[in-house]
Amino acid sequence: MNTGTTIFDPAAIFLKTGEKTLSYHDLYCHAAGLKLIIADPGSPIGVLTKNKETAILLIASAWLNGLTVVPLSASASVSELEYQVSLSGIQTLICDTGYTDIHEIIDVQIVDINRFVAATSPAKPTTAGDDMLFGIFFTSGTSGKPKAVPLKRRQMISAARSTAINNQLNPGDLWLHCLPLHHIGGVSIILRSLIYGSGVYSLEGFDLACTADLLSSRRDVKAVSLVPTQLSRLIEYPDFKPHDEFRFALIGGGRVPDSLRKKAAGLVPSVFSYGMTETCAQIVATGIDNTAPSGSTGRVLAPNEMIICDERGMQLDHGQTGLICLRGPQVFDGYLDENENTFFPGGWFNTGDYGCTDSMENLFLESRREDRIVTGGENVDPVEVEMALLQLSGVSDAAVIGLADDEWGQLVTAVIVAAPGITYSLNTLRAELKSQLTDYKIPRRLEVIDELPKTALGKVKKRELISRFDRI
Incomplete structure (x- = not known):
């Protein structure tokens, strides 16, 4: 197990799109190119682009260079961007040409994304400390303003480990990517590839016909990440059937109705999961064999731990509904610039979500942050x-x-x-x-x-x- 800085076979596929194939050698050259346009490598770098291929290369290059990255949503309003740039401490914003005049509103160094090109020689991955900050990701908070979640390299590495063990991820596999990159689920796919030597097959967005075709015909695409809405549309697609070597669809981003699970059974091998930005994406999941009880999102992924607590932080028995609390190496340390105490004694992160467990520690999600x-x-x-x-x-x-x-x-x-x-x-x-x-x-x-x-x-x-x- 490496920490995402191992040099893989330069000829192996890192990124595939409908028109282009980029190898690990291409990625390492882009990592060298990123170094040339960053004036202040010690400060967070914002990424604001509608070009998903470029965003994936930027995020991967930032990891290889030991930089801190802040992926921003291209659909966010100017006021949302202004708030997020200020809170995260972004000093350099790499963005599409259409955003370059944003410096009139937001006081940061603007770098046109067209300057981010591959260098002639590849860069060697930087040996960065595991406790270094990898990224800052925004998620909605109960106050109505997005919360900034700082995630360290060690937390992302631990999440990749637990995911690979649960999902049997192999080097050389391609993971179909149709999620947005300002969410931790989208970024996690990239980092798993860097850590395991697998690759990413990227779609600009969720294209139902294209997704169905790739999962049916492209035999090196072994996995895909979907939200329940996308899974529902996929299994209803006429004559859809994944190829024999397709391994699983990782389903997250909301509670999955039992009716949808039953429709997916026997057609799309699915891993149902529970997680959030604060836990580097999935931290509870069913296995590929899907032997978890009906309605369950599975067990917490080792070596992380999970208990159900009351409002005072006291542990409840199996079958009792309470707050889902988590701790472990992939759980964040706390929000950026937030005084709110989200941890109970013993280091248990209070997710604010409600659920219960059975005697086998399977989680049954009851409500998701209550009002969210x-x-x-x-x-x-x-x-x-x-x-x-x-x-x-x-x-x-x-x-x-x-x-x-x-x-x-x-x-x-x-x-x-x-x-x-x-x-x-x-x-x-x-x-x-x-x-x-x-x-x-x-x-x-x-x-x-x-x-x-x-x-x-x-x-x-x-x-x-x-x-x-x-x-x-």
């Missing part, structure tokens, strides 16, 4: 959306809930009280929110009511709203 919405594999914090809604002149009060949906898992739903004389349609609302929110956060359903139900302390009774509008 998981739609199409994307996490949405309702507080952030509510704040955006309340900035609209025609909205006097608002609540955001997730309603069950067969395609999206949960549908982001705005329940609003319109200002006097104002009539809202869903299209109008979505248009007004486009400048404030990333697309997946914008509500796909709208309900207009006269008054929000609230407690005596003024807290919206969201469960009441969910009961009222669910499955209507």
Whole structure:
């Protein structure tokens, strides 16, 4: 087991796209090229691009050079980018040409991504300390603002180890990549390749027909990462059947309904998982043999540990519902610039998610951060959306809930009280929110009511709203 700095066969495939094949030699030359354009290698480097191939090469090159990388979403609003750049301490932002004038708003050094090219000679991977910071990744927090999660090299290495053991990852395998790169799930695929000498077959996004074709015909593509929505669409695709050497689909990003698991059984070998940015992606998973009980997301991946606690941090017995708490080498150390204590005594990370375990330590997820919405594999914090809604002149009060949906898992739903004389349609609302929110956060359903139900302390009774509008 190496730490992602072993020099693999230069001719082996590192990255494959529909039109291009890049070897490990090509990657090492790009790593040398990255060194030439970074003036301050000691500070975090932001990556902002719509070109996924280039982003993968940038992130991999940053790892090989021992640099700290901050992948940013190309669909984020300017205000979101400004907040994330400031909080993460980015000094250099490598971005597409269309973003180069962003320096007028955000005070950082801008490097046009076209300057990131392969050098004529390959670079040797830097021997970086395991405790060095690899990346800063953003995830929604209960306050409505994204939280910055710093992840160290040792934590990412440990996550790659546990994943490889659970999923039987082999050198030379290609992992189909159709996830966004500003999420830890997308970055993890790259780092597993660097650590095990496997490769990445990248799609710019999730293309159903292309994904089905590759998994059916390309025999060196042995695995794919999907969210439940994507798995659902794949198994419904006409005449789809993966090739005989396809090993598994890793499913994460939301609770998987039993009906979807049953449809996938016998057609798409699937590993169902639970994890988050704070745990370097999956930390609980079923095995490839999928012998876990129905409805379970499997066991915690060794050597990590998991217990169920009450609100005081006291461990509960099997079968009792409580907070899912985790500790181990792939669990983060704490949020960046956050005073919130998210750890119970003993170093147990309180995920804020609720679940229970059986006598065999299988996890059954009951709710995911209680109010948070998981739609199409994307996490949405309702507080952030509510704040955006309340900035609209025609909205006097608002609540955001997730309603069950067969395609999206949960549908982001705005329940609003319109200002006097104002009539809202869903299209109008979505248009007004486009400048404030990333697309997946914008509500796909709208309900207009006269008054929000609230407690005596003024807290919206969201469960009441969910009961009222669910499955209507």
